Amino acid sequence: MNEPIRFAPPYQLPTYDFQPPADLGDGPRRRYPIVIVGAGPAGLTLACDLAQRGVASVLIDEDDTVGVRGASSRGICYAQKSLEILERMEVGDRAVAKGVAWSLGRTLSGDHEVYNFNLQAHSVSEQPPFVNLQQFYLEWFLVDRIQALGLTDLRWKSRVTGVEERDDCVVVQVETPAGSYALEARYLVDGTGVNSVIRTQLGVQTHASRSADRWCITDVRFAKPLPVERWTWVDAPFNEGRAVWQHLMPDDVWRIDYQMPEDADIETISKPEVAGARLRAQLGADVEFEFVWIGPYQYRDHLLDDFRHHRIFFVGDAAHVVSPFGARGGNTGMQDAANLGWKLALVAGGQAPETLLDSYSAERQPACAENLEVTSRSARFLAPATPAEHTLRRAALNLAREHAFARPLINTGRMSVANDYPVSAWLRQGARSVQNVPLVHADGTPTSVMKLLRAGTRCLGLWLHPDPDLAAQAAERLRGLPIDLYAIGDGCALPGLRDEAGVLARHLGAPPSGAAGSFFLVRPDAYLAASVSNATPDAIHSALQTTLGLVNESIGAPA
Amino acid sequence: MNSQPNIPDADGFYAALVKAHGGLTDAQSAELNAGLVFLLANQCGDQSTLLACIDAARACLGELQS
Numbered sequence: 001m002n003e004p005i006r007f008a009p010p011y012q013l014p015t016y017d018f019q020p021p022a023d024l025g026d027g028p029r030r031r032y033p034i035v036i037v038g039a040g041p042a043g044l045t046l047a048c049d050l051a052q053r054g055v056a057s058v059l060i061d062e063d064d065t066v067g068v069r070g071a072s073s074r075g076i077c078y079a080q081k082s083l084e085i086l087e088r089m090e091v092g093d094r095a096v097a098k099g100v101a102w103s104l105g106r107t108l109s110g111d112h113e114v115y116n117f118n119l120q121a122h123s124v125s126e127q128p129p130f131v132n133l134q135q136f137y138l139e140w141f142l143v144d145r146i147q148a149l150g151l152t153d154l155r156w157k158s159r160v161t162g163v164e165e166r167d168d169c170v171v172v173q174v175e176t177p178a179g180s181y182a183l184e185a186r187y188l189v190d191g192t193g194v195n196s197v198i199r200t201q202l203g204v205q206t207h208a209s210r211s212a213d214r215w216c217i218t219d220v221r222f223a224k225p226l227p228v229e230r231w232t233w234v235d236a237p238f239n240e241g242r243a244v245w246q247h248l249m250p251d252d253v254w255r256i257d258y259q260m261p262e263d264a265d266i267e268t269i270s271k272p273e274v275a276g277a278r279l280r281a282q283l284g285a286d287v288e289f290e291f292v293w294i295g296p297y298q299y300r301d302h303l304l305d306d307f308r309h310h311r312i313f314f315v316g317d318a319a320h321v322v323s324p325f326g327a328r329g330g331n332t333g334m335q336d337a338a339n340l341g342w343k344l345a346l347v348a349g350g351q352a353p354e355t356l357l358d359s360y361s362a363e364r365q366p367a368c369a370e371n372l373e374v375t376s377r378s379a380r381f382l383a384p385a386t387p388a389e390h391t392l393r394r395a396a397l398n399l400a401r402e403h404a405f406a407r408p409l410i411n412t413g414r415m416s417v418a419n420d421y422p423v424s425a426w427l428r429q430g431a432r433s434v435q436n437v438p439l440v441h442a443d444g445t446p447t448s449v450m451k452l453l454r455a456g457t458r459c460l461g462l463w464l465h466p467d468p469d470l471a472a473q474a475a476e477r478l479r480g481l482p483i484d485l486y487a488i489g490d491g492c493a494l495p496g497l498r499d500e501a502g503v504l505a506r507h508l509g510a511p512p513s514g515a516a517g518s519f520f521l522v523r524p525d526a527y528l529a530a531s532v533s534n535a536t537p538d539a540i541h542s543a544l545q546t547t548l549g550l551v552n553e554s555i556g557a558p559a
Numbered sequence: 560m561n562s563q564p565n566i567p568d569a570d571g572f573y574a575a576l577v578k579a580h581g582g583l584t585d586a587q588s589a590e591l592n593a594g595l596v597f598l599l600a601n602q603c604g605d606q607s608t609l610l611a612c613i614d615a616a617r618a619c620l621g622e623l624q625s
Contacts, residue, residue: 391586391589391590391593392593394590394593395591395593395594395596396597398590398594399594405597405601406597406601
């Protein structure tokens with residue numbers, strides 16, 4: 001009675017040529033300041049971030065296209081912080097234009113809504129809270145941008161087979177279609193993903209565990225109109241009381257992700273006719289559809305204790321893997337890259353000491369530990385391990401239908417956020433992300449926090465109504481340091497920014513009254529590193545020195 | 560966590576609780592208790608008190624099991 005199952009034609013993805021590098025020839029081994037392995041979201045973001053700052057790097061990838069071959073990572077949700085990073089690198093408009101923006105999530109139990117959230121409520125950013133975009137588009141746009149910037153040595157079809165640590169570099173063995181070679185990296189970044197050969201070779205402990213929970217993704221096109229919202233069912237009546245996800249991607253492709261019995265046979269559940277039957281149970285027997293991809297999966301997690309191993313930095317899935325609930329995979333990798341990029345740029349340029357690079361793990365490891373805890377809680381809610389857990393969940397769901405208080409207990413994923421960073425030697429107050437607040441230059445030209453951070457690698461010093469004399473002294477005192485000073489408001493010699501509705505001042509945490517003279521130090525990755533009330537040139541200088549790890553070096557230095 | 564008597568009519572509360580379980584299967588009783596925990600937790604609304612209560616309840620469990 002049913003029509004035959006149709007599949008959409010495969011996407012035509014760009015391919016990139018292997019160019020034999022000069023390293024393949026005779027002669028001494030070449031040394032490069034920064035070598036990144038793995039052109040996934042984390043590696044590409046880092047290469048692009050560096051290039052945007054004017055810093056060259058080598059990017060090595062074993063494939064010759066974007067996206068993932070086989071049934072592996074296919075992220076779709078990009079969070080506001082990731083979109084802001086893209087905006088800073090001038091890829092933001094393209095990602096948002098192609099993507100499907102959303103901010104509303106609904107959770108259902110049976111046929112009842114039991115929880116919803118609207119992420120727009122807390123946003124002051126130019127970027128939407130979330131954009132859905134197939135991972136290969138994200139990677140494609142990043143490669144295009146990297147090529148346009150022209151500073152990255154992209155080495156496709158090149159596989160890293162081993163590394164050897166030296167005092168002053170890492171020797172990297174690379175296999176290519178034209179033979180093998182070795183190069184030397186002053187700093188090596190491992191973005192090769194969950195099964196990193198580099199990490200395995202170094203024997204770095206991952207604390208891995210695997211879940212028994214089993215899912216099957218169905219990416220599918222159909223004509224039936226559905227709301228452009230994130231819908232999740234804890235216990236869908238059309239999926240035998242198990243969970244279901246429903247999300248729209250670009251090109252009218254829906255991602256529907258079905259929780260399966262733990263003992264389900266992978267071959268069986270991913271058969272097109274079986275997936276088709278699931279879809280008809282959800283959307284109606286007569287729905288017309290074509291599949292784009294069917295992918296069964298189990299999830300796992302791991303987290304390194306330290307994301308730095310001497311001269312090697314781990315980013316993205318090589319450093320951390322969590323369950324997919326809440327989109328804390330690819331987004332976290334991109335945010336790792338944005339955290340590391342400016343530090344590598346300043347250290348490579350001799351503007352910050354090598355010790356600044358230690359702050360990468362000091363900030364990102366706790367962020368990822370937090371992500372692991374958050375996602376593990378969601379996974380546990382979605383796959384209760386005992387009859388007692390089923391009872392607790394059933395009670396919470398029943399209460400949530402009647403009582404508002406129980407709705408926050410319903411956990412089908414807490415969406416990715418820009419994690420706060422803890423207090424450290426570089427962050428005396430800890431740090432939190434600064435959103436991409438729209439602003440206006442004194443001459444009326446529109447700008448934004450990300451636009452102000454686009455050129456080079458410079459901090460942003462935002463000073464609310466500074467005293468004109470202090471402003472002039474500070475400009476003199478900070479000359480030659482990587483910071484751009486702006487006055488919020490007119491009346492001094494510093495370049496001025498208008499924040500007429502006070503959105504930026506409130507977002508930065510300025511007191512509603514008496515904020516004049518407050519100074520906010522925003523790092524090149526748009527994290528608020530320090531707030532200083534009644535700021536003086538000395539206080540600003542000191543805050544910058546701390547942020548860049550220059551404190552000890554500056555003590556007793558000749559004037 | 561308040562360990563001192565704070566329920567005005569302890570016998571009355573206990574009787575109401577027993578009555579609420581009347582006629583329920585074990586599974587329904589378990590669900591009733593779970594729902595009650597969530598409702599009461601929200602009345603309390605203090606995270607450290609809630610965590611201390613979980614610990615205290617768990618600590619008393621061992622003595623009852625034998």
